[in-house]
Amino acid sequence: KALAGYVGVDVAHIVAGAGSDELIDLILRLFLEPGDGVINCVPTFGMYPFCTEICSGKVIDVPRDKSYAIDIAGIKEAVGEKNEKTKIIFIASPNNPTGNTTPQRDILELVNLGKVVVIDEAYYEFSGTTIAPLVSKYENLIVLRSFSKWAGLAGLRIGYGIFPTLIAEQLLKIKQPYNINLAAQVALQESLNDIEYLQDTVQKIISERERLFQRLGELKFLKPFPSQANFILCAVVKGNARLIYEGLQKKGIFLRYFDTPLLRNSLRISMGKPEHTDALIEALKEMC
Numbered sequence: 318k319a320l321a322g323y324v325g326v327d328v329a330h331i332v333a334g335a336g337s338d339e340l341i342d343l344i345l346r347l348f349l350e351p352g353d354g355v356i357n358c359v360p361t362f363g364m365y366p367f368c369t370e371i372c373s374g375k376v377i378d379v380p381r382d383k384s385y386a387i388d389i390a391g392i393k394e395a396v397g398e399k400n401e402k403t404k405i406i407f408i409a410s411p412n413n414p415t416g417n418t419t420p421q422r423d424i425l426e427l428v429n430l431g432k433v434v435v436i437d438e439a440y441y442e443f444s445g446t447t448i449a450p451l452v453s454k455y456e457n458l459i460v461l462r463s464f465s466k467w468a469g470l471a472g473l474r475i476g477y478g479i480f481p482t483l484i485a486e487q488l489l490k491i492k493q494p495y496n497i498n499l500a501a502q503v504a505l506q507e508s509l510n511d512i513e514y515l516q517d518t519v520q521k522i523i524s525e526r527e528r529l530f531q532r533l534g535e536l537k538f539l540k541p542f543p544s545q546a547n548f549i550l551c552a553v554v555k556g557n558a559r560l561i562y563e564g565l566q567k568k569g570i571f572l573r574y575f576d577t578p579l580l581r582n583s584l585r586i587s588m589g590k591p592e593h594t595d596a597l598i599e600a601l602k603e604m605c
C-alpha cells in the first residue's frame with residue numbers, strides 16, 4: 318500500500334521483490350519456455366542475460382547506437398524473425414552503465430509490438446522521467462523500480478514492480494510468500510516517511526552529477542556521456558582506461574572499468590559528495 322501511494326497507482330498493480338533483481342527473475346520464470354527469446358539492448362545491466370539463461374531462454378542482443386539510444390528498427394527485426402518465440406524486451410531507463418533514458422514514444426512503439434516490455438527504472442529518482450502512469454493502459458507494459466539506489470537500501474534487498482493487474486496476479490502465485498524480510502519492510506516504510514530528506518539528497522546528487530559532467534568534459538582525454546542516473550560513463554579518448562582505473566585505486570578512488578567490444582576503454586564514475594568530485598578531478602589531472 319505504501320508503494321502504491323508513492324507511485325500513485327492502485328495497489329493491485331504492485332508486486333514487491335527482494336531487490337528488483339528478484340522481479341527480473343520472476344518475470345522470466347513466468348513467461349519463458351525453454352528456447353524463448355529475450356531482447357537485450359546492449360550494453361546494459363547484466364542481470365537480464367544472467368536470469369534469461371538460467372530460465373533456459375535465448376538472449377538476443379540488439380546493440381544500442383553510438384549515443385547508446387536503443388535501436389528500434391533492430392529490435393523490430395529481431396522480434397520479427399522469431400516472432401512467436403520472442404517473449405520479453407528489457408530496457409533499462411536510465412540505462413546502466415550508459416546513463417541515458419529511452420523516450421516514451423520509443424517505448425510505446427515497442428509496446429505496440431505486443432511483446433512484454435519491461436522498463437527497468439532502478440534509477441528513476443535521478444531522472445524524474447517515468448512510464449509508470451501508462452502501465453494501467455497496456456496489458457504488456459511493466460515498470461521495475463528499486464530502493465537500492467536513491468534510498469541507499471541495496472543491502473536490504475527491496476524493489477518493486479508496477480504491473481498490469483493480470484500479470485501481478487500471476488506473479489503473486491509464483492513468488493515466495495516471505496521474499497521480503499522484516500528489516501527491509503521497516504526500512505522501506507521509514508524511507509517513505511522521511512521522503513523529503515531522501516529527495517533532498519537525490520537533488521544534491523543530481524546537481525553534483527551536472528558539476529562532475531562539466532569538470533570531466535574539461536579534461537581533454539575523457540568523453541563523458543550525459544547521464545540521467547547517479548553515475549557518469551566516460552570514454553577515455555586518449556590514454557588507457559585500465560591504467561587510470563588502477564592509478565585511481567592506489568589513491569583510494571574506486572570506479573568501474575570496462576573494455577568490452579561495446580564499451581571500449583571506458584570508466585563509469587558513481588556520484589559522491591562535492592569533496593569526492595574535487596578529489597577525483599585533482600587525481601585525474603595529476604595522472605594525465
Ligand SMILES: Cc1ncc(COP(=O)(O)O)c(C=O)c1O
Pocket residue numbers: 335336337338339362409412413437439462463464465471474475476
Ligand atoms: C538497471 C538496474 N536494474 C536493477 C538493478 C538491481 O537493483 P536491486 O538492488 O533492486 O536488485 C540494478 C543494480 O545495479 C540496475 O543497475
